[in-house]
Amino acid sequence: MTAVTAPAPADAPRDAPSLLDQGRWAVSDTLTITRRNLLVWMRVPAYIVFTVIQPVMFVLMFRYVFGGAIRVNVPGGYVNFLMPGIIGQTAAFATFGTAIALAQELKKGVIDRLRSMPMARSAVLAGRLVADTARMLVTILIVVGVGYAVGFRFENGAVPAVLMVVLATVFGLAICLIAAFTGLAIGDEESVQAFGLIWLFPITFLSSAFVPIQSMPGWLQAFANNQPVTYVINTMRALALGGPIEANLLKSAAWLLGIFIVFAPLAVRAYKRAG
């Protein structure tokens, strides 16, 4: 073991940073955390399986196994009905990774270390959201590609198609905030995972994502017709395939805005109090 040298004159900044530096550091710290999270994601095969292979399996299963039994009335048939739903669900499920990663970092003391450092306070959450949004976007594009391979087509032009992907990503980001809050508030990987299943499964399956809501029993229709995932999926479907959009778009926007307003402060508070 070589001797450890004395702390030489510090090369890390020690004086109080100017406002300009604080702003610059908020950006560079967020990018550093983003980069770290993406590196971690690429190193863990299980994450790739979860975020890429699972949605692809859903596409194939619903297209070829359940699809034949489901009657829909949209141009292009069930595969066109299905794909906006799968993409919305993919975005929502991608946030499992957000909650689990934050719970792990909390448990291992990584968040304690970062909070004891002179880095921007916002960077851990911001970097997490940026990295997870990037990851989500990659997954969505892969799923769209697979959809095309099994017969899906955008029927409404290129710009609405792009807007559909954007909406799916914003929707995923909103769910990401909820996941970040639960991950930090619960702080235990397995509980976080279980909790995610308990609310994400019902809210995505009891929606218009996979089947027409008219095929559900009346009491279930009441829920499915009036919950945010249905609004978002219906908007995405209208963007992808054409058709009336306004009512669903407004309701989606209101819900997503509401989620941001409620859960962004909650997630920040959970981070500040973490541990």
Place this chain on the structure above:
Amino acid sequence: MTQIGTTPVGTGPAILVEGLTKSFGDVHALRGIDLSVPRGTVLGVLGPNGAGKTTAVRILTTLLRPDGGHALVEGRDVVREAAAVRRSIGLSGQSAAIQEELTGRENLEIIGRLYHLSWPQARSRAAELLEQFDVVDAADRSAKNYSGGMQRRLDLAASLVGRPQVLFLDEPTTGLDPRSRLGMWDIIRSLVAGGTTLLLTTQYLDEADELADEIVVIDHGLVIAAGTAEELKGRVGGDVLEFTVPDRSRLSDAAMAIAMVGEGEPHVDKETGVINVGVGGRGSEALIEAVRGLDGASVETRGLALRRPSLDDVFLALTGHAAEEEDQPDGRRRGRRKAKKDDAKAAS
């Protein structure tokens, strides 16, 4: 430069704590502790699980707000000037807070970037620390495959990236095997030789004895004793007579046989079969009496001897119970105390 109270920044102790309190619901983790750590010295904070050690470290490293009292690190208030405190400290907690999916080098480079070093600076600082902490060979392997000792070294290295003036190590050797533990001690000694102020918590009495200039003993959120290792040992007052009874069923007979020899009740460890008792200044006389008594009761013993008091004995004398046991890294057990699970949970 701002002035905080009467302590100008740049002079005075590196850590100053007065009347610090913190409760979690009904659990009073800290009930008013005072500490003062001069620059460049090592304070050992010694106490069992749940004593409040981790709570104190978390407050001093700005992770937790105290309920009452105040704490200054390098003259800065840990609540009101938390950002300034963070620029002068390093923290290595109880578990290795590293990103296991990344390599050792990547871990340190990222920490360097978060200390706002440039990329070249972050790279050279990482390389320097990997060398110093003997992680060079594994530097570019995923930290997941590191041994426990190596992960802890990497974690300690990460806490030094920002060249902290004050370093907090919360139970740095808990869970390490004996060899890694000795290696960690060497590293800590050389850090201290370099002038870093160190606050170290430990449940291991020999660790505090080995590394700390001053020791405070915490139990149930209060400082119950403070001083150098020698001063604390002096509290026990004299030698300790100790032996092992191989036949555990004879333990109480043995304790009875030497009941009159020592000053106070003999301490019996039912698990290990070790009995010890303080005998004050009358060492050899007590030894003879003990041999006679044990012989009279025909109890077989091993390793009957007089020894200088250890910090274990101090802890026992101060608190009436032994310091935390669990499985020591060297496989020995050192006394026992009913785990106060709620305390431990709240304080960790």
